Amino acid sequence: MLTISQLAATAGVTVRTVRHYHHVGLLPEPERDASGYRRYNAQAAVDLIRIRTLADAGVPLARIDALLHAQPTEFASAITDIDAELQRKIDQLAEYRSRIAELASGERLVLPPEVVAILNRLRSLGVSERRVRLERDSWILMQALDPHVVPQRIRDKNANFDDPETTRLYLACDQSVDWDPHDPRLDRLIDDMDAWEIKHERDSSQPGYLKLVVSRISEASPAWQRILDALAHRAKRRRTAVPTADLRPR
Amino acid sequence: MLTISQLAATAGVTVRTVRHYHHVGLLPEPERDASGYRRYNAQAAVDLIRIRTLADAGVPLARIDALLHAQPTEFASAITDIDAELQRKIDQLAEYRSRIAELASGERLVLPPEVVAILNRLRSLGVSERRVRLERDSWILMQALDPHVVPQRIRDKNANFDDPETTRLYLACDQSVDWDPHDPRLDRLIDDMDAWEIKHERDSSQPGYLKLVVSRISEASPAWQRILDALAHRAKRRRTAVPTADLRPR
DNA sequence: GTTGACCCTGACCCTGCGTCAGGGTTGGAG
DNA sequence: CTCCAACCCTGACGCAGGGTCAGGGTCAAC
Numbered sequence: 001m002l003t004i005s006q007l008a009a010t011a012g013v014t015v016r017t018v019r020h021y022h023h024v025g026l027l028p029e030p031e032r033d034a035s036g037y038r039r040y041n042a043q044a045a046v047d048l049i050r051i052r053t054l055a056d057a058g059v060p061l062a063r064i065d066a067l068l069h070a071q072p073t074e075f076a077s078a079i080t081d082i083d084a085e086l087q088r089k090i091d092q093l094a095e096y097r098s099r100i101a102e103l104a105s106g107e108r109l110v111l112p113p114e115v116v117a118i119l120n121r122l123r124s125l126g127v128s129e130r131r132v133r134l135e136r137d138s139w140i141l142m143q144a145l146d147p148h149v150v151p152q153r154i155r156d157k158n159a160n161f162d163d164p165e166t167t168r169l170y171l172a173c174d175q176s177v178d179w180d181p182h183d184p185r186l187d188r189l190i191d192d193m194d195a196w197e198i199k200h201e202r203d204s205s206q207p208g209y210l211k212l213v214v215s216r217i218s219e220a221s222p223a224w225q226r227i228l229d230a231l232a233h234r235a236k237r238r239r240t241a242v243p244t245a246d247l248r249p250r
Numbered sequence: 251m252l253t254i255s256q257l258a259a260t261a262g263v264t265v266r267t268v269r270h271y272h273h274v275g276l277l278p279e280p281e282r283d284a285s286g287y288r289r290y291n292a293q294a295a296v297d298l299i300r301i302r303t304l305a306d307a308g309v310p311l312a313r314i315d316a317l318l319h320a321q322p323t324e325f326a327s328a329i330t331d332i333d334a335e336l337q338r339k340i341d342q343l344a345e346y347r348s349r350i351a352e353l354a355s356g357e358r359l360v361l362p363p364e365v366v367a368i369l370n371r372l373r374s375l376g377v378s379e380r381r382v383r384l385e386r387d388s389w390i391l392m393q394a395l396d397p398h399v400v401p402q403r404i405r406d407k408n409a410n411f412d413d414p415e416t417t418r419l420y421l422a423c424d425q426s427v428d429w430d431p432h433d434p435r436l437d438r439l440i441d442d443m444d445a446w447e448i449k450h451e452r453d454s455s456q457p458g459y460l461k462l463v464v465s466r467i468s469e470a471s472p473a474w475q476r477i478l479d480a481l482a483h484r485a486k487r488r489r490t491a492v493p494t495a496d497l498r499p500r
Numbered sequence: 501g502t503t504g505a506c507c508c509t510g511a512c513c514c515t516g517c518g519t520c521a522g523g524g525t526t527g528g529a530g
Numbered sequence: 531c532t533c534c535a536a537c538c539c540t541g542a543c544g545c546a547g548g549g550t551c552a553g554g555g556t557c558a559a560c
Contacts, residue, residue, distance in 0.1 A: 001391055001395070002391070002394055002395070003537080003538080004537095004538075005536095005537070005538085006394055006395065007394070009394070010390075010393070010394045014517085014518085015538090016517065016518065016519085017516085017517065019539095019540095020516070020517060024516090035524075035525055035526085035538080035539090036524085036525090036538080036539065037525080037537085037538055037539080038538085038539090041387065041391075042386070042387030042388070042390040042391050043387065045390050045391075045394060046390065050353065053346070053349050053350055053353055054350065054353070055516090056346045056349070057346045057347070057349070057350045058346075060515075060516095061515080061516075062515090079350060079351075079353060082350060083347060083350060083351065086343055086346065086347045086350070087347065089343055090340055090343050090344060090347075093336055093339055093340050093343070094340060096303070096306045096307045096308075096336065097307070097333060097336045097337065097340075099303050099306070099307075100303055100304065100307045100329055100332060100333060100336075101329075101333065103300065103303055103304070103329060136292070137291070137292035137293065138292070140260075140292040140295050140296065141251055141252070141291075141292050141295075143260065144252055144256050144257070144259070144260040144295060145251070145252070145256065253506075253507075254506090254507075255505095255506070255507085264548080264549085265506095265507090266547095266548065266549065266550085267547080267548065269508095269509095270547070270548060274546095274547095285507080285508090285555075285556055285557085286507080286508065286555085286556095287506085287507055287508080287556080288507085288508090305547090310546075310547095311546075311547075312546090501560100502559105502560090503558100503559090503560090504557100504558095504559100505556100505557085505558090506555100506556075506557075506558100507554100507555075507556070507557095508553100508554080508555070508556095509552105509553095509554090510551105510552090510553095511550100511551085511552085512549105512550085512551080512552105513548105513549075513550075513551095514547100514548090514549080514550100515546100515547105516545100517544105517545095518543105518544080518545085519542100519543085519544080519545105520541105520542085520543085520544100521540105521541090521542085521543105522539100522540095522541095523538105523539080523540085524537100524538075524539070525536100525537075525538065525539095526535100526536085526537070526538090527534100527535095527536090527537095528533105528534090528535095528536105529532105529533085529534085529535105530531105530532090530533085530534100
């Protein structure tokens with residue numbers, strides 16, 4: 001009764017799709033007429049529509065085959081699964097939708113909100129975008145390589161920027177980006193930063209995973225390179241010159 | 251800084267996926283270390299996450315490539331398109347979800363509700379499931395081959411079953427399925443049905459597309475075969491025996 | 501110095517069709 | 531009667547977006 005294109009049309013698929021289903025054995029090959037054309041009956045239409053309903057719901061063709069020959073109970077439970085899976089996909093898509101909405105506005109996607117807040121705090125303090133981006137990169141690497149330290153660093157950073165002296169130093173450092181490495185203001189800045197490190201019991205030897213960020217900072221500006229070198233030099237001198245001073249209190 | 255598996259982990263993809271993106275030129279190949287391993291910086295993580303965000307949203311990789319190098323305005327309008335497309339997909343899935351819910355209960359999917367109502371009316375009259383299925387098949391073929399006659403047929407059928415005599419005949423016919431073709435009750439049934447056809451100005455020569463349904467009815471039961479043959483024979487005799495009777499009134 | 505977890509390239513495999521090539525049929529118009 | 535469009539057939543390759551070997555080199559830690 002029905003030709004292949006008529007059958008396909010009733011199910012809203014292409015002729016190629018019907019032939020594909022024959023090929024994979026999902027839909028039985030019908031009788032042929034005198035010239036070798038396939039001729040379909042109404043049952044084929046019913047079968048095809050059932051197949052498409054499942055396929056549209058995302059069921060792989062191989063599983064549809066099994067499903068159509070399953071007991072009603074199995075079938076019903078499979079339908080329940082498929083329905084749940086569909087709902088999951090819908091939720092997924094809704095989430096992706098909200099994520100692409102954030103694509104326009106940069107780092108929200110890749111960093112936790114607290115870190116985004118810190119970066120915005122830097123911006124509102126007047127820190128250059130170049131420096132903010134270096135800061136962002138260091139957070140990303142930290143998250144990739146040493147995620148468990150992130151919460152502590154968030155607290156530390158926020159505490160730092162609650163302290164006016166630290167903030168002043170950070171900003172001064174940022175503004176020095178284009179200074180000549182021999183600018184005398186750099187000497188004062190280096191003294192101040194060294195004092196800050198002593199006061200906060202830090203030294204500028206970085207945990208390994210930040211070395212590359214540091215080297216990118218150096219590359220970005222000769223002035224910064226001089227600051228980092230000088231601080232590293234002084235820190236090293238302190239460690240080797242008075243070793244006993246560090247040990248005596250214990 | 252990052253190895254390929256670390257990079258992949260930060261974006262929640264497999265190593266193979268990252269390499270695939272290199273292969274298609276979507277993510278630039280990074281520097282290699284001394285032993286030929288790829289080494290990634292934070293920017294690569296940002297890029298990869300952006301790529302995945304778009305890919306998850308269903309954007310083909312080829313288009314992502316173009317998108318990432320687009321102007322902000324184009325980018326923004328593309329995002330709007332993608333978002334709309336996502337919403338469309340979500341709606342689609344919701345529709346598929348309601349459709350698979352109907353899969354359990356047979357013909358709802360493949361026939362308009364009015365026809366389903368007719369089939370249920372047959373069932374409630376006590377018509378056998380076998381006959382109902384033949385009826386259903388004929389509706390499916392009608393819809394596939396001659397869809398514009400469906401509404402009229404729906405009205406006709408309903409009118410038929412509002413008439414007790416027609417209903418009685420239909421039921422009697424249904425019950426005769428397993429009778430012997432020589433059962434004397436068949437003769438009375440044939441007489442009654444012939445009279446019905448004359449009264450309703452119908453003859454049993456079917457529109458071409460129902461011939462196969464008719465032949466399947468015949469195959470289903472020798473008794474039915476006899477009924478159909480007898481009716482066709484009488485109808486033919488009427489058409490040839492009194493041709494002038496048909497023409498005179500004009 | 502060996503074990504296990506990584507890294508490299510290259511290659512084939514998978515789904516669910518689209519599409520092209522190279523034919524044969526059918527049905528209606530001219 | 532011929533011609534044309536619109537069907538039908540089989541067979542084959544192509545595509546995205548990776549999965550999954552195979553066959554080999556590295557690294558780190560014990």
